[in-house]
Every structure is written in structure tokens, then in C-alpha cells.
Amino acid sequence: MSLEMFENFLEEHCLKATQQRRSVYAEILAMNEHFDVDSLLLRLKQKGQSISKATIYRTLQLLMEFGLLRRVQLAPDGMDAVYAACPEGCAIDNLVCTECGRTLQFSKESVCDLCEDIALQHGFTLSSHCLNIFAICPECKNKQGDE
Amino acid sequence: MSLEMFENFLEEHCLKATQQRRSVYAEILAMNEHFDVDSLLLRLKQKGQSISKATIYRTLQLLMEFGLLRRVQLAPDGMDAVYAACPEGCAIDNLVCTECGRTLQFSKESVCDLCEDIALQHGFTLSSHCLNIFAICPECKNKQGDE
DNA sequence: CAAGCGATTGAGAATCATTCGCACTGGCTG
């Protein structure tokens, strides 16, 4: 999932490795966290990159087609548009605090295995999955006790 | 998760059990499937109910606050706004075909247990989860073979 | 049962993220 890999993808699909595409993906790798479009744009601007919002959207679209990026739902109402780079196998698991929004990304073999099983049971061929666990983090739990 | 239960929720929160709120929730229960706002509006109109889109949004918001409804992500890019009623414990698991979009809702004890474990491991207190498995259904798999 | 009050609704305007259209630019090929 390196920048180099992304450039290979581009070449394979007869797409140009432009400055903008490179810097978007490099920044996503550098952040190593989920992010939204505005914060990505801000970070790129701050680094002096010349890029427009439309191009960011177009690049994110590309990344999603390649399976290098996924949109994640970080609240039960799913109203926030947040993206995350896909680790190997494109599985993203999040543990989200429903109080403060703090999010832990994790990856667990057993989740993948379980999904594989379920897909098989229904005759489906697994491609990926996305698990969000909504819970209350220890800090917020404590605060609740105080009130 | 009956209509009655919804009315209790309303009362507890000092909210009025209006015709509109009742018919929205009744329709959601009747559909027993994931849905989008427009199709819900259409169905209500066809039944001769008088309701506006704004009120539907407001009611969906309420239902989500009560945990009776959840927004689900039925594609990796998460661009479609689709809602689903929450079964017990508010766990929604979907098996989505990435080719044709066909979706199976299921519920599995083992998924809940696994989430519980993961939350505990990080010191979190589980409230709910949402699992989407993206896979290819048997029909689409066959079609691919034909080409 | 009528009046009164605050909650709720409907209609359309406003907002916000995302996409589109189009003229301009830049990467690559020969």
C-alpha cells in the first residue's frame, strides 16, 4: 500500500501519475487515520500543494475503485463523510466511542474468518467487510459516573 | 420493537404521538427491509397519508436517537443513504453483493459475542455494532463465468 | 366542549457535500 503501489495501479489503468494524485495519496498514507475531505484539503494547502477540492474528490473516487480507500461510518446516523485508507485485504474495523467520537482502528483475524464463514454459508464469495463497533470508552464511562 | 413501543418512547421523552410519526414508524415496520427516504415517502403518499419530506427526516432522526433505526452503508463508497430498522440489541448485519446490490440482512449471535469481546479488550462498554460484508452472490458469480 | 399553549408540521428557502461542464494545462509519446 505504498505510494509506489498506487503509481503502479495508475499505470495499469492507463491513468497519469500527476502531482495532485501523488500528493493526495501520500498525504493519506502520512495521516494514517480516518479523515474528511476538508481536513485533507487543508493539510495539502498548508504544505503548499496546489490542488482543488474537485480533484480531491476525483482522486478519492479512484482510490475507492482500486480498493485502496473506503468510506467509513463513524456514527450510527452515518452523517459524517469520513474516509480511511484500506489496510491489507481491505478490511476496516473501528471501535467508536458514541460519546466523544474517539475511534480506534483495529484489525482482527477472527473478524475476517467470521465474515468468510457467513459469506460461505449463503453461497457468497467474500470480497471484504466493514465492522463498526459502537461503544463507550473508559474515559466517558467515568465521566458519566461523576454526574 | 412494535408501534406501541415507539409510542412509549415518545411519551417518555415528552414528545407527541402524532399521526405522521405513527405512520412513518408503522411503514418502516411493514417494509421490514432497508429503504431510502424517497421510497418511504412514496409509499406513505400512496397510502393516502399526508406527510412532508421534512417530517420524514425529523422522524428518522428521532428514531435514530432512540436506537430504533440505523443508517446503513450498503456499498464501500457509502454514497447511498439507506436506513434500516434496528432489531433487538440494535445489531445490523448485512451481506451485500458488490455486483448487483442485493442485500441479505442477518443476525448472528457470534458476531455480537465477538464485538463484545473486542470492546472489552479495549476497556470499552459495548452499545451496538454494524457489520457489512461485501461479497459476490452466487448468481453474479455464475454470470461472471459466462463472459 | 371551547380556549389556550406549546409542540409539530408543511412548504419552500438555505445549506452542505459532492459532481459536472468547460476552458486551460501538463505529462507523455514520437
Add this chain to the structure above:
DNA sequence: CAGCCAGTGCGAATGATTCTCAATCGCTTG
């Protein structure tokens, strides 16, 4: 280094969702 076409930037268009506010409803009280 010339030229083509994909890619970009801008601003306008779109589409979903939320807001505003006057009109209405549901419920409570007299």
C-alpha cells in the same frame, strides 16, 4: 520540442438534508 488528450481548476449545478416560520394539531384546563 510539438501535439494530443487526460487531468485540473473554477464556478455552476445537483441532490440530500436541515432550517425557518407561519399555520395547525394534540392535549390540558376551565
